[in-house]
Amino acid sequence: MDERLKFVARVLDGEKIAVLCRDFGISRKTGYKILKRYNDSGLEGLTDRSRRPYRHANQLPFQIEKLIVRAKQDKPSWGAPKIRERLARLYPDVHTPAISTVHAVLDRHGLVKRLRRRNRAQGTALSHTCRPNDLWCADYKGEFMLADRRYCYPLTISDFASRYLLACEALHTTKEAYAFTVFENAFKEFGLPGAIRTDNGVPFASPNALFNLSRLSVWWLRLGIAIERIKPGNPQQNGRHERMHLTLKLETTKPAGANFLQQQAKFDEFIDGFNNERPHQALGMDCPAQHYA
Numbered sequence: 001m002d003e004r005l006k007f008v009a010r011v012l013d014g015e016k017i018a019v020l021c022r023d024f025g026i027s028r029k030t031g032y033k034i035l036k037r038y039n040d041s042g043l044e045g046l047t048d049r050s051r052r053p054y055r056h057a058n059q060l061p062f063q064i065e066k067l068i069v070r071a072k073q074d075k076p077s078w079g080a081p082k083i084r085e086r087l088a089r090l091y092p093d094v095h096t097p098a099i100s101t102v103h104a105v106l107d108r109h110g111l112v113k114r115l116r117r118r119n120r121a122q123g124t125a126l127s128h129t130c131r132p133n134d135l136w137c138a139d140y141k142g143e144f145m146l147a148d149r150r151y152c153y154p155l156t157i158s159d160f161a162s163r164y165l166l167a168c169e170a171l172h173t174t175k176e177a178y179a180f181t182v183f184e185n186a187f188k189e190f191g192l193p194g195a196i197r198t199d200n201g202v203p204f205a206s207p208n209a210l211f212n213l214s215r216l217s218v219w220w221l222r223l224g225i226a227i228e229r230i231k232p233g234n235p236q237q238n239g240r241h242e243r244m245h246l247t248l249k250l251e252t253t254k255p256a257g258a259n260f261l262q263q264q265a266k267f268d269e270f271i272d273g274f275n276n277e278r279p280h281q282a283l284g285m286d287c288p289a290q291h292y293a
Contacts (some may be wrong), residue, residue: 004046123231133161136193137241164292168267176203195226
């Protein structure tokens with residue numbers, strides 16, 4: 001204030017504004033502003049003023065905020081879009097805030113439930129073996145519709161080293177209860193593998209469980225079977241199995257069976273031909289049955 005007072009005093013003594021502004025190191029605009037404040041408010045106009053605005057352009061009136069909170073308390077399951085629409089209907093004459101503003105108010109009052117983050121699926125180390133039954137590969141071939149309008153979800157199991165197709169079961173769901181039966185039958189017929197390689201989908205993994213372990217994978221571990229999982233979005237890490245799926249699709253689903261029994265008959269015929277008749281270039285034109293022993 002002292003500098004402003006000296007500036008005004010010298011102006012009142014008759015000194016020129018331009019010279020004074022140069023002496024005080026300020027612009028003419030600032031000089032005239034100081035003089036105007038003095039003329040409008042006297043000495044009080046020369047005191048420091050708060051730079052805080054009288055109102056915040058984006059600050060929501062507390063009455064509106066109160067209505068938002070009350071609406072959420074009345075409808076606890078509603079989110080910001082529905083609450084905003086409710087306010088617009090109940091109070092058509094009041095400016096309705098944006099959905100993002102309503103959400104911010106709810107969040108500020110602790111009325112937003114935050115979803116627990118799922119465990120992000122990760123791939124494991126992958127082995128490469130040349131001995132049968134050291135490693136099996138399992139997956140669901142993409143679902144397709146049968147002639148009776150029901151969807152079929154084939155669960156397939158193959159041996160990594162020999163490419164021998166161990167199982168191809170026509171299932172009506174991917175629920176793990178049905179997968180248990182398929183694997184149990186495969187273990188009884190072919191013995192236990194050293195490891196099983198799958199993707200990170202259900203029922204092989206569970207996104208909400210510790211280490212993404214599903215009931216099915218826990219069962220495998222208890223049987224002494226190691227678990228291998230490919231990285232998400234990298235089907236080529238189970239490439240041998242995926243290549244078999246392409247052949248399976250071409251030979252058994254075009255056209256699809258009339259019902260599950262007919263489709264399973266197609267799969268059984270495919271298994272026999274794939275293992276005992278079809279030559280494989282990767283096996284030196286041998287059949288998988290010649291390498292699976």
